Amino acid sequence: MISKRTKYGLKALGYLAEQYGKGPVLIAEIAEQKKIPLKFLENILLQLKQNNILESKKGKGGGYMLALHPKKTSLASIYRIIEGPIAMMPCVSLNFYEKCKDCNEAYCGLNRVMIMTRDATLKVLEKRTLMDLADEPQMI
Numbered sequence: 137m138i139s140k141r142t143k144y145g146l147k148a149l150g151y152l153a154e155q156y157g158k159g160p161v162l163i164a165e166i167a168e169q170k171k172i173p174l175k176f177l178e179n180i181l182l183q184l185k186q187n188n189i190l191e192s193k194k195g196k197g198g199g200y201m202l203a204l205h206p207k208k209t210s211l212a213s214i215y216r217i218i219e220g221p222i223a224m225m226p227c228v229s230l231n232f233y234e235k236c237k238d239c240n241e242a243y244c245g246l247n248r249v250m251i252m253t254r255d256a257t258l259k260v261l262e263k264r265t266l267m268d269l270a271d272e273p274q275m276i
Contacts, residue, residue, distance in 0.1 A: 139218075151270075163181060
């Protein structure tokens with residue numbers, strides 16, 4: 137299950153994908169349209185900006201916008217920024233690996249199943265982009 141933080145981040149990015157090319161979007165507009173608490177959203181968008189997923193413009197006409205075309209950012213990259221590891225267990229993580237203390241990975245059936253689960257999830261998240269999150273995809 138993904139966290140509320142990740143769910144809100146993905147919903148906000150989907151909205152920004154819909155608005156791509158129209159200029160900056162006010163954070164209050166995103167929060168209202170996607171029913172996300174404003175203070176919670178501010179922290180999420182700041183994290184995405186710090187990781188070069190978003191750009192922002194200050195002052196009148198300011199707001200947030202995607203740094204790249206929505207078709208160029210994979211959901212896997214976003215998931216890792218907000219949520220962390222895609223793998224369900226640290227012993228099968230590609231980027232956040234930690235050896236289990238209580239088993240031998242070479243003989244662990246749970247490890248083998250979780251590797252298959254990770255690979256299937258990665259296959260989807262790496263092929264899907266921010267454009268796939270748009271509620272009403274537009275011809276861009």
